[in-house]
Amino acid sequence: MPLLILTIIQAALTALSSIKGNVGADAALASALTTIIQNGLQAFQAATGQPLDLTKIPLEPPVV
């Protein structure tokens, strides 16, 4: 259900992103943020009930 809500919000933000000016830019940023939340939720849901797997939380290299 949360994923569905985020998908709907994502669709709305994608539509708003096409508006020229500040609204479009803000919507594009909000859309990117929503995608990050979606991916985090998906990772959480995919792992729910699954055995603990340390390979899924690797050390991350810095961004250069």
Added chain:
Amino acid sequence: MVQRRLRVRLQTVLVLSLLALLSNGCAARPVHPGAVNKFDSDAYDALLVTDSVIQTTRADLVNNVFPPSIAPNVKDSLNYLIRAYNVADIAYRTYHTAALSGSATPVQQADVTTALNQVSNATSTLVNAKAGK
């Protein structure tokens, strides 16, 4: 004026959806098989979601999703989050290994809690950078 109202509404929708997700996630969070206890399982979940945030943001930076005006701040904030995440990851692995053998100490558990609090702070910094604040 209209744009400002719409911007506030967009931010409100995002904050509300995030709160709804967090409350939903907390309500139904079973312990992972293989976890020693709920703390072990919850810490693993926190690292799992943070790693997803790091990977998605890294991809967004590569794909130039962020405007040039905020991209450098996003990059710095992401590296700050990565450092905090790696510290928490190492602390968690140390605790988890010790807990499996029944030798985890309160200090090791406190180290994980402290490191995860830093991850939380770094995540807030990253969100603010993305919002251009």
